[in-house]
Amino acid sequence: MSLPMSRRRWLAWAGSLAGATLAPGLAMAARQPLIEVWKSESCGCCGAWVEHLQAHGFQVKVNHVRGPAEYREKLGMPDEFGSCHTALVQGYVLEGHVPAREIRRLLAERPAAIGLAVPGMPVGSPGMEVGERRDAYDVILVGRDRKGRVYQHYPALSGTRP
Template identity: 70%
Template sequence: MPTRRHFLGSVAAALGGAALGASGLACAATDARPQIEVWKSASCGCCHLWVDHLERNGFQVKVNDVAGPADYREKFGMPSAYGSCHTARVQGYVLEGHVPAREIHRLLKEKPQALGLAVPGMPVGSPGMEMGERKDPYDVMLVARDGKARVYQSYR
């Protein structure tokens, strides 16, 4: 016959398991946001602003401050012609430069056969490069694995 202590221990264990299960669900819900890993210079302010833009738009971001961000662009196969100040990866895609979160969400939804997206240079008005009302036109490029690219989205 179970004792009171045994009964209370069982209840406590069940409640603890339920609490762990609930916290596990909370973590799972948090982890449902796509994770982007970024390689950038520690001193680059616009890269930090781009990371903030990603976080505000539903991404988890892991930041790696490195001495040579361009080394990662090369490592991941992004042609230098599409280079910018930081490189990132999300679900197997490479992201180069100030790519808007909207286009990253679109990329992950459409899942095209591609290396990734790039915003070459550092166009004023792109996420992280805001300067008041000034907005220079720029294109988000869909870069194929062979290095060729086409316009994925234009911002005018």
């Protein structure tokens, strides 16, 4: 024979259940890295890259500026790796259309580096999508010596994306 649950016990039980259900999601959201971006207000591809980051769980703070070159220089990213926007995440500089996957890898590995760059604006990189086309491009890890090495290569695709 079960006794009816008191209102107080029911509220305590419901609160515990809600906390147990919501806490993991809230804790995960609180741990998502913040990426601060400097971009031109009118740049559509930069906006699309920001949407890519948000879709992959990053928090993003956008600063509209005339051009990112000044911020790229302040943050120590060599001009040879320049693109249309500059960002900063946990002390690493991100230059250009760097995929979220490589940002997560960078943050997990924590190499001694300035950051990552995708020089230019390669078609098919995040924010630069043109149908199913993707030109080959490299994500460059820029070391503290200001030299770059290929961190991840993305081959050209002309058909369906994986």
